[in-house]
Amino acid sequence: MSSGPSAERDRAVDALRAIAICGVVLGHWLVTAVVVSGDTIRVASPLRAVPWLAPASWLFQTLALFFFVGGLVATRPRPGKAGLAATGARPEVRQAGAVANRGSRDVAIGALKVADGAAGDQGGPGDQSGRSGRDDRGGRNERGGRDDRGGENGRGRQGARRGYGRWLTGRLERLFRPVLVLVAVWSGLVIAATVWTYVTAASPSVDDSASGWAGFVDHLAVAVRSHTVLKLVASPLWFLLVFAALTMARPLVARLHPGWPLAVVAAVDLGRFGLGAPAWIGWVNLAAGWLVPFCLGAAWSKGRFRARGSAWFMLLGGAGATVVLTRWFGYPVSMVGVPGQGISNLNPPTLAAVTFGIAQCGAALLLMPVLHRLMRRDRPWRMVTAVNLSAMTIFLWHQTSLLAVTLLTPAPLSGLHTAPEGPSWLFARLLWLPVFAVVLSGCWVLFRRHERRRPAGRPARDTPIDAPSDRRARNKHRGEEHCSEDHCGDDHCGDDHCGNDHCGDDHCGNDHCGDDQCGDERGSGHAKELRPLADASPGIRP
Known part of the structure; x- marks a missing residue:
């Protein structure tokens, strides 16, 4: 990857996306306890046992940033x-x-x-x-x-219209191609567990009295088929479905003011909690709630938030509204779901979750100058790029990593199999985080290649293309086929290739293609092609 800054790529946007991914992963690992006790497997949360930790969930519930950046990239003009x-x-x-x-x-x-x-x-x-x-x-x-x-x-x-169709098809393919791999792997595990259970006539419960290898496999087979485990594995998929729906609605979203979906969320909550409307009406907020930050991102793409006063208004207004709603109107303080809690701010989203998301969007805008300065440094930029290159792999497999460590480790161990009953459990869970990260790294090695499909007809990296007549074909390969296939990481989140639009413009003519992605020099052939065009008009230089 290129170590120097690229004038075309907004690296701060990439950094926001990386922050959002890391926040979601760390949040799930910290507040999700898979408790194995006797013949049951259940999910618990330390936020229920230690309520004073609930405000800490505000640091790790970063889903609004995904939609904010997604709205920005999906709706901004594409000059290439x-x-x-x-x-x-x-x-x-x-x-x-x-x-x-x-x-x-x-x-x-x-x-x-x-x-x-x-x-x-x-x-x-x-x-x-x-x-x-x-x-x-x-x-x-x-x-x-x-x-x-x-x-x-x-x-x-x-x-x-054809361009929009191709863009949408490519975007949805990049979103759901890694999902098919996750579904295939877990389907194979469930089938294998079912066959094992049938062959060995294992009891459909977790039997602690079983011993030896057969007993361990019986235990694992029952756990893999349990509703609790499968629900955790599938939990990231709801986000992709909502994100895909909003992406498909890009022509509408580009014209929609964020105040409209915000008003819908407020009306739905008023009906649910104040007027006795049926609970199912709350699922309207699953689309309307996340449409608010998505529309804010669309407004950002049009230059609506250039003044810092707008960002401060979003931050202070959103945070103030969230405090009021949680303090005096009965909304939960936790911004993540807590098992056993009567009301969840996320399932479905509530007005408090939406106002909190608005505050996050304001904080992101205020953080942009700092991120721009930080991303000029080589090491932080490489770390951000590494996360973006494998964003879907990290997002889809982080719960599987947690489950793998929990189910494959002999029970009971504090912070892993036991119920969270106090701060000591949380301290023990912090010690398990590196183990989860190692297993997730293994998943990354195995499955990251499925995020980037090799274009049909693409020559091998070492195939020589030396003839001058082949230069245009080489530039086409580099700029069109190669760059259309998720190469720079941002498309893995469903948010436009490389975080900006220049990838549609014969990607290798820009500095960004020094990223060891094309196997050739930095688009020198494309620059030479443009030179006659530029020389024909004074003041234009390639």
Whole structure:
């Protein structure tokens, strides 16, 4: 990966996503106790035994940051191939789009004019003008282009729809491809446990009296098939379903004010807790609640929160509303679910969870300058990139890692199999965290390759492409096929490739492709291709 900062990539956004992932993982590992006692396996939480620890859950409930960053990346303009190609622009215009990613807006406009002039010299009834590309404001001109005869061709909107379809298909594939691996592995485990139980006629309960290897396998087979274990394994999937639904609604979300879903959440809670409405109506908040930070991210992509006063208002207003709701309106203080508690702030989301998420979004905006400075350093940036490269693997397998350590370790051990009854249990659990991390690292080694699909027809890394006539094919391989396949990590979370849009613009023409991802030099061929285009117009330099 590139050690130096990239002008195109917003590394602070990557850092926010890494913070959110680590917060979720650590939060689950700290507050989830799988208690094995006699013939039962159940889940308990130290927050029930030690209520004064509930405010600490505010540090680890970082789901709102996922949706905040997801809304930002899903709705911001795409100046590169994903945007220009969607309007039916010619390859010359797409090259100009690549220049736009490395230069200023004026440079991009000048390059578009040069591309149109070059096409005009060639002539032909099918040649299109640059109006199918970008206007002076840097946005897409969806009116389509006109040919030399002045006829409207209408390819712009059709291309835009096709571009959105390809974008959505790729996004959903990147989200759910690792899920299929998780489902396949656990399905195999359940089938194997069922066969073992049938063959050995094991009792459908956890039998502590059993001894030896057969007894241990009997114990493990019953545990793997238990509802408690399977529910923990599947618990990350609800997030992906909601995130995918909001992603599919990108055209609507881009135009929706965050106040509307916030009003829906407030009305649903008023009905549930104040007017005696049925409890099932609360599940409306599963979409409306997380739509609030998603819409805030969409507003962020439009430059709505440039003033620090907006961020402070979100932070203080959201935190103040959360305190009021938990102090005087009966909402739980814990921002994570607590088994046995009457009301959960997450299942489904409540107004308190949403106001807390708004406060998190404000804190994230205030933290951005600090993250920008920190991400200029090589080591923090490499750590953030490592997390983003394997975000889905970490997110999907962290509960499996917890269960593997718990079920494969002889019971009972404090902080692992025992019920959390006080601060001593929490201290013991802290000692188990490195063990969970080691097992998760093993899952990472085994399954991370499923996050990135090898493009069809991609040549081997050591395949020479030396002929000058193959340079365009090499750039296509690097910029289109290679970069469309989740290579830089952010797409693993469902949030746009690399955290910015330049990956659609022949990725290897930018500095970012020094990331040991392409197996070649840093896009020198692409830069040489652009040089004649730039030399044709004074003031444009590749």
